[in-house]
Amino acid sequence: GSPYLAGFTKDNLASDKLAFPSNLGGYDGVxxxxxxxxxxxxxxxxxxxxxxxxxxxxxxxxxxxxxxxxYTKGNFEGYQAMxxxxxxxxxxxxxxxxxxxxxxGTPGSDTDPLVNNGIMNVSIYxxxxxxxxxxxxxxxGSTNSAIWGQGNAGARDAYxxxxxxP
Numbered sequence: 001g002s003p004y005l006a007g008f009t010k011d012n013l014a015s016d017k018l019a020f021p022s023n024l025g026g027y028d029g030v031x032x033x034x035x036x037x038x039x040x041x042x043x044x045x046x047x048x049x050x051x052x053x054x055x056x057x058x059x060x061x062x063x064x065x066x067x068x069x070x071y072t073k074g075n076f077e078g079y080q081a082m083x084x085x086x087x088x089x090x091x092x093x094x095x096x097x098x099x100x101x102x103x104x105g106t107p108g109s110d111t112d113p114l115v116n117n118g119i120m121n122v123s124i125y126x127x128x129x130x131x132x133x134x135x136x137x138x139x140x141g142s143t144n145s146a147i148w149g150q151g152n153a154g155a156r157d158a159y160x161x162x163x164x165x166p
Contacts, residue, residue, distance in 0.1 A: 025050035043096030049074025069129035108145025
């Protein structure tokens with residue numbers, strides 16, 4: 001299959017394949033798909049808020065759609081930031097257009113949800129997203145606050161949750 005890259009930029013990427021051609025403020029999240037043969041950029045998607053938006057992980061569905069995981073210091077459309085750094089995921093179509101964002105968090109810092117096709121990697125800093133066999137998004141991360149009605153047991157607590165397949 002085609003390789004994907006998730007990351008972030010503080011500038012505008014020089015590509016004619018961008019969904020959003022200009023920086024939206026602070027760091028913007030970026031996901032790119034490359035051709036399997038020659039490595040050329042098939043598409044890229046730059047998105048974010050007026051604040052920092054950092055992506056750390058990406059996973060691909062069998063139909064070439066992807067989901068990326070990251071954290072934001074801002075508000076995606078329809079969401080209000082809960083704390084300093086909220087976790088978010090963005091679903092992206094096989095053509096590279098955004099299909100939707102989901103932002104969630106606590107009053108603290110929620111920086112760790114890994115997208116990695118069912119293999120959970122350890123990440124020091126960054127939302128981690130994986131896909132199960134049904135296509136559901138599995139998020140694993142950490143927070144320094146209480147999350148989903150659970151108390152905080154220490155400096156940083158782990159969390160794992162699943163979002164149903166779209």
